[in-house]
Amino acid sequence: xxxxxxxxxxxxxxxxxxxxxxxxxxxxxxxxxxxxxxxxxxxxxxxxxxxxxxxxxxxxxxxxxxxxxxxxxxxxxxxxxxxxxxxxxxxxxxxxxxxxxxxxxxxxxxxxxxxxxxxxxxxxxxxxxxxxxxxxxxxxxxxxxxxxxxxxxxxxxxxxxxxxxxxxxxxxxxxxxxxxxxxxxxxxxxxxxxxxxxxxxxxxxxxxxxxxxxxxxxxxxxxxxxxxxxxxxxxxxxxxxxxxxxxxxxxxxxxxxxxxxxxxxxxxxxxxxxxxxxxxxxxxxxxxxxxxxxxxxxxxxxxxxxxxxxxxxxxxxxxxxxxxxxxxxxxxxxxxxxxxxxxxxxxxxxxxxxxxxxxxxxxxxxxxxxxxxxxxxxxxxxx
Numbered sequence: 409x410x411x412x413x414x415x416x417x418x419x420x421x422x423x424x425x426x427x428x429x430x431x432x433x434x435x436x437x438x439x440x441x442x443x444x445x446x447x448x449x450x451x452x453x454x455x456x457x458x459x460x461x462x463x464x465x466x467x468x469x470x471x472x473x474x475x476x477x478x479x480x481x482x483x484x485x486x487x488x489x490x491x492x493x494x495x496x497x498x499x500x501x502x503x504x505x506x507x508x509x510x511x512x513x514x515x516x517x518x519x520x521x522x523x524x525x526x527x528x529x530x531x532x533x534x535x536x537x538x539x540x541x542x543x544x545x546x547x548x549x550x551x552x553x554x555x556x557x558x559x560x561x562x563x564x565x566x567x568x569x570x571x572x573x574x575x576x577x578x579x580x581x582x583x584x585x586x587x588x589x590x591x592x593x594x595x596x597x598x599x600x601x602x603x604x605x606x607x608x609x610x611x612x613x614x615x616x617x618x619x620x621x622x623x624x625x626x627x628x629x630x631x632x633x634x635x636x637x638x639x640x641x642x643x644x645x646x647x648x649x650x651x652x653x654x655x656x657x658x659x660x661x662x663x664x665x666x667x668x669x670x671x672x673x674x675x676x677x678x679x680x681x682x683x684x685x686x687x688x689x690x691x692x693x694x695x696x697x698x699x700x701x702x703x704x705x706x707x708x709x710x711x712x713x714x715x716x717x718x719x720x721x722x723x724x725x726x727x728x729x730x731x732x733x734x735x736x737x738x739x740x741x742x743x744x745x746x747x748x749x750x751x752x753x754x755x756x757x758x759x760x761x762x763x764x765x766x767x768x769x770x771x772x773x774x775x776x777x778x779x780x781x782x783x784x785x786x787x788x789x790x791x
Contacts, residue, residue, distance in 0.1 A: 414438070419519065420450050420463065426517040427527050428509050429461060430454060436463075441538060441638065444470055444656070449530060460530035461508065465523050466516070471656055474524045476569035478515040481526075481655045482507055483568070484560060484630065491559045502531050502650050504559075534641040534650045540674050544647065546694050547701035549640040550670055552649030553632060554705020557663055560630040561709040568630060568660055575633060575657065576665045578728045582614040585735045594740040600753055606760050607734060613727045616720055617664050625713045631661030635670045663706065663714050664721035670698050671722030672729060676762050681755050688761040695722075695773055700780045707784070715781055719773045723766050730759030 415423075421433040431454035439449040439462065446465040451458050471477045488504035497503060508527035510517045516526045540546050574580050589597055589604055597604060620626045632639070632652065639654045673680075675694045678687040699718060703710070733756035736743045741752055748754075766773070 415448075415519075420448070423463060423517060423519060423525055423527075424450065424452060424461075426510050428511055429527065431459065434458065440536070460532070462528040462530045464526050464528075466526060466656075468524050471571055473569070473571070474516060477571050477656060478507075478526060480568045480571065480658050481505075482515045483565065484563065484655060484658050487563050488556075488559050499650075501529065502534065504651060505529075505531075505653060505655065531641055531651055533644045535644060536638045536641055536653070538638045540637050540694065543693050543697040545637065545642070546674055546697035548642060548647060548649045549637045549674075550667075550698040550701030551705035552640045552652055552701075553635050553666055553670065554702040554707070555649075556632060556652045557629065557666065557706045558709040563630050567628075568658065570659050571657060572659070575659065576661055576725075576728065577618070578614040578616075578724060578731075579618055581728050581731050581735070582611060585731045585738075588735045588738040592738065594738060596738055596740075596753075600734070600737070603734060603753065603756060603760065607731060610727055610763070613724050614731075617662055617668075617717070617724050620664075620713060620717065621662060626662060626664065626711065626717075628660050629663050631659060631663065631666050633657035633659055633661055633665060633669070635666045636673050663710060664717055665725065667698070667702050667718055668721030668723075668725030670702070671695060671766070672726040672759075672762070674698060675722070675766075676758075678758070680758055681751060682758055683754050685757060685761040688758055688765065690722075690762060690765040690769060692769060692772060692776070695769075696776045696780075699773075699777050700783075703777075703780045703784055715777065718777050719766075719770055722773075723763055723770070726759050726763045726766060730756050730763060733759060 417433060417436055420436045424433050429452055431452040433450060434453050435451040436448050438447065440447045444467050448463045450461050450463050452461060466474055466477070468474055485505045485507055489500065489506065492500040492503055506529040507515050508529065509515055516524050518524055537545065585607060621628060634654060634657045639652060640649050641651045641653060642648065643650050675690040677689045677691050682688060703715070733744065733752045737750070737752035737756060744752055746752055
């Protein structure tokens with residue numbers, strides 16, 4: 409939970425009265441493990457039947473333009489629903505989030521304290537998991553994110569709003585790191601000189617993906633930008649990826665950002681802040697599952713250059729996050745929460761160790777991608 413207080417049941421009733429939800433609120437409880445917004449499962453009695461909705465209090469300190477944020481989400485989810493409907497996909501209402509509008513038509517409401525709220529249909533019989541436990545889960549989650557890319561490849565209308573500007577601008581992240589190292593406001597640069605040297609030795613990575621975009625070799629797409637396993641709901645019975653959630657960071661970006669962050673967050677055999685770097689390694693079986701799943705899901709929506717840079721994408725995104733941790737350490741731990749001294753430095757070293765592992769296995773990983781591409785078949789549903 410965030411620093412916001414838990415609302416009383418009467419407050420949820422006040423919110424529901426503003427929404428296109430009919431019935432009496434009978435229960436409400438915190439839901440999920442998110443760290444940004446406050447999420448609640450709210451049960452409403454409708455003609456004697458309990459029906460659950462998901463209500464979220466949006467952290468407007470991070471997402472400062474809530475109307476723009478919700479405009480993105482409404483456009484994206486409406487397009488997903490339309491594509492799924494046209495394709496005849498069964499259980500379509502579980503496969504994309506459904507925004508519940510306010511009675512005045514807006515996709516949000518505000519409470520008496522001025523907080524911003526939104527509501528979704530609650531997706532039943534599906535769960536999220538915070539850690540990948542098997543290659544099956546990795547493949548399933550990656551396929552869901554790939555299908556998410558494909559569903560949105562033809563999103564009409566204007567460019568989406570940038571809810572967090574320059575979020576994956578790796579050259580800018582590198583420039584911020586260099587500025588922090590030069591300023592050294594916390595007096596920490598000398599003690600991590602080797603880490604700074606490593607970060608500088610990989611500087612060409614910062615432009616590897618953005619240069620492809622600048623050259624017109626890869627298209628700007630609608631991207632999720634937070635492709636962790638726990639942002640895919642898996643069916644309780646089949647284990648199938650049902651719905652991609654947590655759409656706050658939906659923005660213009662590169663498909664390679666989404667795949668690369670999956671590699672970064674899922675392949676590491678150790679925890680993100682593990683200090684014993686001998687335990688940090690990129691697991692080939694998990695990488696293979698991610699590549700096979702993502703390519704199967706995305707299908708022909710990816711071009712040849714995107715496919716050819718999937719391995720590099722994992723390296724770039726791992727490098728970017730390592731830079732962010734190292735920058736925060738140099739600036740005195742002002743962004744990421746820490747639980748011990750040098751916590752952000754430990755995280756940066758962990759990411760750089762993972763980057764070394766990815767680099768050492770790049771040839772093998774490229775062969776995995778080639779094999780997955782060769783086996784690729786058009787989807788019978790959404791091709």
